[in-house]
Structures are given as C-alpha cells and as structure tokens.
Amino acid sequence: MALSAWAVCCLLGYLLLCGGSPGPSMPRLRLSYQDLLSANRSAVFLGPRGSLDLRAMYLDEYRDRLFLGGRDALYSLRLDQAWPDPREVLWPPQPGQREECVRKGRDPLTECANFVRVLKPHNRTHLLACGTGAFQPICALITVGHRGEHVLHMEPSTLQGGRGRSPHEPSRPFASTFVGGELYTGLTADFLGREAMIFRSGGSRPSLRSDSDQNLLHDPRFVAAARIPDNSDQDNDKVYFFFSETVPSPDGGPGHVTVSCVGRVCVNDAGGQRVLVNRWSTFLKARLLCSVPGLGGAETHFHQLEDVFLLWPKAGKNPEVYALFSTVSAVFQGFAVCVYHMADIWEVFNGPFAHRDSPQHQWGPYGGKVPFPRPGACPSKMTAQPGRPFGSTKDYPDEVLQFVRAHPLMFRPVKPRQGRPVLVKTHLAQQLRQIVVDRVEAEDGIYDVIFLGTDSGSVLKVIALRAGDSAEPEEVVLEELQVFKVPTPITEMEISVKRQTLYVGSRLGVARLRLHQCETYGSACTECCLARDPYCAWDGASCTRYRPGTSKRRFRRQDIRHGNPALQCLGQGPEEEAAEQVAATMVYGTEHNSTFLECRPKSPQAAVRWFLQRPGDQGPDQVKTDERILQVEQGLLFRRLSRLDTGTYSCSTLEHGFSQTVVRLALEVIAATQLHSLFPREPKPEELPVQGGLASTPPKAWYKDILQLIGFANLPRVDEYCERMWCRGSGEPSGASRSRGKLSKGKSWAGLELGKKVKSWAQAEHNRTPREVEAT
Ligand SMILES: *[C@@H]1O[C@H](CO)[C@@H](O)[C@H](O)[C@H]1NC(C)=O
Ligand SMILES: *[C@@H]1O[C@H](CO)[C@@H](O)[C@H](O)[C@H]1NC(C)=O
Ligand SMILES: *[C@@H]1O[C@H](CO)[C@@H](O)[C@H](O)[C@H]1NC(C)=O
Numbered sequence: 001m002a003l004s005a006w007a008v009c010c011l012l013g014y015l016l017l018c019g020g021s022p023g024p025s026m027p028r029l030r031l032s033y034q035d036l037l038s039a040n041r042s043a044v045f046l047g048p049r050g051s052l053d054l055r056a057m058y059l060d061e062y063r064d065r066l067f068l069g070g071r072d073a074l075y076s077l078r079l080d081q082a083w084p085d086p087r088e089v090l091w092p093p094q095p096g097q098r099e100e101c102v103r104k105g106r107d108p109l110t111e112c113a114n115f116v117r118v119l120k121p122h123n124r125t126h127l128l129a130c131g132t133g134a135f136q137p138i139c140a141l142i143t144v145g146h147r148g149e150h151v152l153h154m155e156p157s158t159l160q161g162g163r164g165r166s167p168h169e170p171s172r173p174f175a176s177t178f179v180g181g182e183l184y185t186g187l188t189a190d191f192l193g194r195e196a197m198i199f200r201s202g203g204s205r206p207s208l209r210s211d212s213d214q215n216l217l218h219d220p221r222f223v224a225a226a227r228i229p230d231n232s233d234q235d236n237d238k239v240y241f242f243f244s245e246t247v248p249s250p251d252g253g254p255g256h257v258t259v260s261c262v263g264r265v266c267v268n269d270a271g272g273q274r275v276l277v278n279r280w281s282t283f284l285k286a287r288l289l290c291s292v293p294g295l296g297g298a299e300t301h302f303h304q305l306e307d308v309f310l311l312w313p314k315a316g317k318n319p320e321v322y323a324l325f326s327t328v329s330a331v332f333q334g335f336a337v338c339v340y341h342m343a344d345i346w347e348v349f350n351g352p353f354a355h356r357d358s359p360q361h362q363w364g365p366y367g368g369k370v371p372f373p374r375p376g377a378c379p380s381k382m383t384a385q386p387g388r389p390f391g392s393t394k395d396y397p398d399e400v401l402q403f404v405r406a407h408p409l410m411f412r413p414v415k416p417r418q419g420r421p422v423l424v425k426t427h428l429a430q431q432l433r434q435i436v437v438d439r440v441e442a443e444d445g446i447y448d449v450i451f452l453g454t455d456s457g458s459v460l461k462v463i464a465l466r467a468g469d470s471a472e473p474e475e476v477v478l479e480e481l482q483v484f485k486v487p488t489p490i491t492e493m494e495i496s497v498k499r500q501t502l503y504v505g506s507r508l509g510v511a512r513l514r515l516h517q518c519e520t521y522g523s524a525c526t527e528c529c530l531a532r533d534p535y536c537a538w539d540g541a542s543c544t545r546y547r548p549g550t551s552k553r554r555f556r557r558q559d560i561r562h563g564n565p566a567l568q569c570l571g572q573g574p575e576e577e578a579a580e581q582v583a584a585t586m587v588y589g590t591e592h593n594s595t596f597l598e599c600r601p602k603s604p605q606a607a608v609r610w611f612l613q614r615p616g617d618q619g620p621d622q623v624k625t626d627e628r629i630l631q632v633e634q635g636l637l638f639r640r641l642s643r644l645d646t647g648t649y650s651c652s653t654l655e656h657g658f659s660q661t662v663v664r665l666a667l668e669v670i671a672a673t674q675l676h677s678l679f680p681r682e683p684k685p686e687e688l689p690v691q692g693g694l695a696s697t698p699p700k701a702w703y704k705d706i707l708q709l710i711g712f713a714n715l716p717r718v719d720e721y722c723e724r725m726w727c728r729g730s731g732e733p734s735g736a737s738r739s740r741g742k743l744s745k746g747k748s749w750a751g752l753e754l755g756k757k758v759k760s761w762a763q764a765e766h767n768r769t770p771r772e773v774e775a776t
Helices: 002-018 033-038 097-103 342-350 398-406 525-531 575-581 672-678 700-711 718-725 735-740 743-767 770-775
Strands: 029-031 042-045 056-060 065-069 073-078 087-090 116-121 126-131 138-143 175-179 182-188 196-201 221-228 238-248 256-266 284-287 291-293 299-301 304-311 320-328 333-341 423-426 432-442 445-454 458-466 473-482 490-496 501-506 510-514 536-538 543-545 584-590 595-598 607-613 629-632 635-638 647-655 658-670
Touching: 033 042, 033 473, 056 116, 056 490, 056 501, 065 116, 065 126, 073 116, 116 175, 116 182, 175 238, 182 221, 182 238, 196 256, 221 304, 238 304, 256 304, 256 320, 284 342, 320 342, 320 432, 320 445, 333 342, 423 473, 432 490, 445 490, 458 490, 525 536, 525 543, 525 658, 584 595, 595 658, 635 647
Parallel strands: 029 473, 175 221, 304 432, 584 658
Antiparallel strands: 042 510, 056 065, 065 073, 073 087, 116 126, 126 138, 175 182, 182 196, 221 238, 238 256, 256 284, 291 299, 304 320, 320 333, 333 423, 432 445, 445 458, 458 473, 490 501, 501 510, 536 543, 595 635, 607 647, 629 635, 647 658
C-alpha cells in the first residue's frame, strides 16, 4: 500500500522536524487568521485599494479615532462604532515632485510618493501631518473636527515644507513626538540620508537642531521619542530619544559595533548665545545595556534596539521603559526585552561624563572639574538662584556649552531592572519588531502582559514570571495570534487599555485585536486555569474576564504563577471525575499493517502519554514505544500492527502536574487470515448486487475502499465511512427497493450489510481473549 508507506514517511519526517519535547516558549494557544476573524477577536482594515502602505498611526482616545498615514492618503477610523467606517483624504506629492523624484534616480513605485510619516495632535480640532512628499518632505494641518464629529479634510492653505520634520525616505527608522506645540524629531534630514539630527520646530521659537560639527550621533536608527518629566518642576521636563548607533570598535580595534542609547534634551533648551547658536545646548546620551550573564562572566549582549514602549503607571509620574533588543551574529540570533527604571536613567545622567584624551585612548570617567550649571541641566529655579542668573540656556557660560559639546556621552551605562532581561527569545521562527505592554491585575498579583509583533504578521502574548528566588525568569507564551493573512512585518502597535484592544499595523493595513477572549481557552475550569492568562479566570461556570474586586472571591479561580488546576478546580465542573469516562471510539486496523491513533491536545505545551488497557487486564499500562510503535507529536504510530495490540488506548496530557484524558480509542486488530476469508477474491461482475438478493461480496471499488479503510487506518471509523459512502440517507432499505434492485439502493444495502459484517466480526474478535487469539 503506497499510501500507507507515504503516510509513515510523512509522519517520520514530521517527527524529525517537529519532534522533541515541546518547550516552554511554544505558545499555549495558536490562533490562525481565520480563527481570529470568525471569533470576532480581530477585524482588519486594508483600505479601499487592498493595501494602505501604512507608515504612521495615531491612536486618539480622546476623540475615539484611529488615524492612519499611508501612501498618498490619510484615513480616520472610528473606534466606538462599527469598524472601520473610514474617512479618506488623498494627499499625493506636490505637482511635479513625483517626476522630479524619478529624475533624481529614485524608485517611482516604492519611493516617489507621499508616504505619511508624522501624525500628531496639533490642537483640539487639527492634526499635524507630514509626509515624504516624493523626497521633498511636506507638512499640513488636517481638520479632524471636535470630539463626536467624524470629519477629515486637509487645509490646503497650511501646506508647507517638512524638511527636518519628516524623513525623505519612506522606510528609514524615525521617531517623533509633539510637545507644547513643537515637533521633536530624530531623523536624517537630507536627500542622501546622511545628516542625522534631533530637530525641534513648529513653535514660535527658532528651530533647534543637533550640532553637526561634533559627532554627537553615529549613524543613528531612531526608535522612539517621548517627553518624560523629571519631577514636578516643569522647567526640568526633557524629551528622551531611544536609538541605536553604529560606532567605531570601543577597544580601538578595526570595524564597527552597534550600541543602543537613550539621549535627552531639555524642553526649554533655547540653544547658546555665542556657541551652539540654534543648536541643542543640553543634549546628553547614555548607553543602554541589555545582556544575559553567562558562564565564567561571559555576557551575551543584545545591541540593536528594535522598539521601546513606555509603561505609564496609573498613579505616579515615571514610566517604566520596556525595550526590545535583537542581536544578530553568525552563531546566534535572538531577542531580549529589558526594562529600565527612570530612576536608573537619571542616576546615570547625574553620574560621571565619559572622557578620553584622544580617539586612540580608552574611555574613562571625566575626573576634572565640571562647570556650573551642570552641563545638560535645564535652566530652572536651581540654576537661576540669586547671584546665578541662568534663566535660559542662552545665559549659560561658554565653558558649560563647550563642555557639553565635548562630553555628550555619560560614562556609566544604564543597566536594566534586575540586571538582566525579563525575556529572552532565541531560535525563533520569526523576528520580533514591536512591543506593547499592559499591566494587569490578577488574583495572585500584578502581571505585565507583553505583546510582541513579529515580522510574519503575528502577535505573541507573553508573561514573564520570576520563579521564586531564582534570578532566571520563567516565560509563558499564552497565545500566538496570526493577525494578518499573509506574513508581513508588524510595524506599528498601539494599545487602548480603555477598550482592551490592540491596534496592530503592517504595511498592508491595520487590525483591531482584542487583548483577550477567555472563552477560547475552553469550557472547563482546568482549561481556564492551565491557560495562565492574567486576564481570565474561572467564575464557576465559564472562563471569563477577570475583574479584580468586582466579583465574589470564592467563585474566581485563577493561578497565573503555577497554573495548577488540581488545586484551583477541585469540585469545579465534572471533568476531573469524568477523565476516565471519556467515551472510547472504535477503530480498526489490519494485522501486519500500519495504523495511526491521533491525539491533538489543545496546548502544544502539554506532555502527551499513551496508556493501553488490554482486554482482561487489570488496569491500563503506559504504552511502551519502540521502533514498531512510535509516539509522534500528533499521535501514536504503529508501523506494523500485531494482534496483541488490540485494546483501549487513552491519550492523556500532563500539564503543570495536571493530567487529563483527551481521547480514548478502542483498537481492533483484524487478523490477516480473517481478512482473506472476508474478501476471498475480487468479485466477478455477475456477483454484483442483483435483483431479489444481496451481494455476497462487494464490487471491486468497495473492496479497494474497505482495504484502504482498514489498512490505511488514519480514517479508521467503519461507521463513519459507511455513513459517508453507502448509507447516505437510505437507512434500512425497504423490501420494495430491494426487489427492484436499483443500483443506488442496492449499493446502499450491500454497503450496510458489509459494514455490519465487518463490525460483527470485529465484535466477535473483541470478545475473544488475547490468549484465544494467540491459540488460533
Ligand atoms: C461578531 O460581531 C458581529 C458584529 O458585531 C456580530 O454580528 C457577530 O454575531 C459576531 N460573531 C461572533 C461569533 O461573536
Ligand atoms: C487649531 O489650529 C488651527 C490652525 O492654527 C486653527 O485654525 C484652529 O482654530 C485651532 N483650533 C482650536 C480649537 O484652537
Ligand atoms: C496491508 O493490508 C493489505 C490488505 O490486506 C495487504 O495487501 C498489505 O500487504 C498489508 N501491508 C502490510 C505491510 O502488511
């Protein structure tokens, strides 16, 4: 049987590729694009032309709108109404720009269009939008209306040059933030993409940029920008930029290395008076470290910053900085999430400046006298004390400005919380691109649920637990959600805690994805508990959203830390007692042939064990696997059945010490000799169903069917097969139809007979003890 051989081969291949014990970093639940759509977990907006070429997204929770910037267009979607109900504004490049861009050698399709890269709130009725303008950046104000209105149109009179506010390129990493009517950007601001700078513009003050004389920024890749207040004194407010740089090897060796940094400028920086005119006079930066301590002090460093998410607390002012890093080396590709406290970042900026006497020297802490006001400090009450007239950076002594220009880098790096990543992912099939975090209160504590956007259009939902005193965090991948139908890198992710929704953007478009859907985990307490999802708990009847403090405690069952249903689900629902009462399904196989018993547990993390209860045995024994009987990921594969394999097989899963019976299969092995007596030879045409009688042997096609059915035991249910092939709707045939001998009816009848014959004879086999079978 070629088919059988193929199946075995296929399964063995599967075993080699996918076998091994399922690791903890495998998601507990995988939901496909279709799964998500049909469960209303997600909805996708791809625009009127099937792809937005999305470059910017702004979630406006005040107006309940989502604004999108695409290629030559802007969109507004309402969050509070039927999704998506879009409004569109077309915004192509200025006349002639497209042609000019092509003439300068840029790609007409992928570069010479207006890719909208900035969408920021300007005031209560307007947004500021900037785009690449076919390599001639432009900005404009967009009327979006008051709260409750759903309008979107451009104000043509506000069109203006956008150099320094949007990059020229559609795809180059870029960060911006809007503070006090001014736009802060980290970008390269020229046609060739060489002039990297931090730029501020748009207010009544003259615009400010990085000093290009000094090498303050080394080929930066900007990832994020945000205003973060230092303390209650607004004069100290700073805008922080997160970026990676490529710098010459620090040990003076050849080549370059990638490092990641946090940089900052004062919001009230006005530049210098004689030096640093219209240049930042408060810019400082520090390295961000993210590494895993290894054996013998060797560290694995994650250098490249991929994304940053600021987790703002409900109370208090300081966000926690969640940063996603990657590392790519010849031997190793991995990702890590490190978390930084603002207090640690401030401490580094308050510490020593990095200094070296020449590029050939090693970096060390600056040991000389640091001028006053401290370089990098914002002008405030502290610097403007009586007798110290430093009310603006323009008043700062040249000495201070010269110092900050020569020492923009802090000596100490910023170390992550706990000194190590909260999450490390290696050997992933996908790359990680975006991070969003939600702080969730659960029954047994507070958890940071991490959503990671991959380069294949999916989102991973992960929690990182600190197991006891161990420094090693335990990671639980709760779900893998395929948000986009085709694999496409996730480029934007925004969370609305209010709506419990994630907005996920890729070049194609944007998806609205619910953070949780507790009923997906199953309808039993154990399944809910094993899911370990901080959003979900067993409420006594079903797996539902956990809301702290709102429901009667005794009815909430949740155990994120241990996922131990034995403890949590005692007496909750019938599944514990019923475990051994899962009804057994009959399956048939032929002696000397191969067969396959399938078992697909809900969670790929569960360990699967098979038990066999032979007729007449005391209790079930665990199935001994060898080269004849293989346990593969999807079931139990018998390469060559023996009659002694007859018995009831139960597939049980073990997860967090909790075992559950998934399926019970009663396997009947049909002896080769009996098969021959059943089908002694192929039937002759005159033996086909005839008038007035029953066929004693099935026609040729059926003979093949039944052999395939029994031999290739992946579809082993006689009843089901019979139903499908022969007994369709006919039931017990009437004498009339039998006597008329209509082929269709006759076929049904004969098929039914055959089915009965196989079953009764299998039943007879079943009633014999193994000893008797051996004796025959
Ligand atoms: C999904 O949402 C739509 C519209 O809100 C509704 O009509 C439909 O019944 C929902 N389907 C499911 C499976 O909840
Ligand atoms: C927002 O700014 C625009 C352009 O400057 C102006 O026309 C509009 O009146 C402003 N809206 C409000 C509510 O201030
Ligand atoms: C499987 O069963 C068919 C039908 O009895 C037989 O022809 C074939 O040789 C069997 N295969 C093996 C491996 O015994």
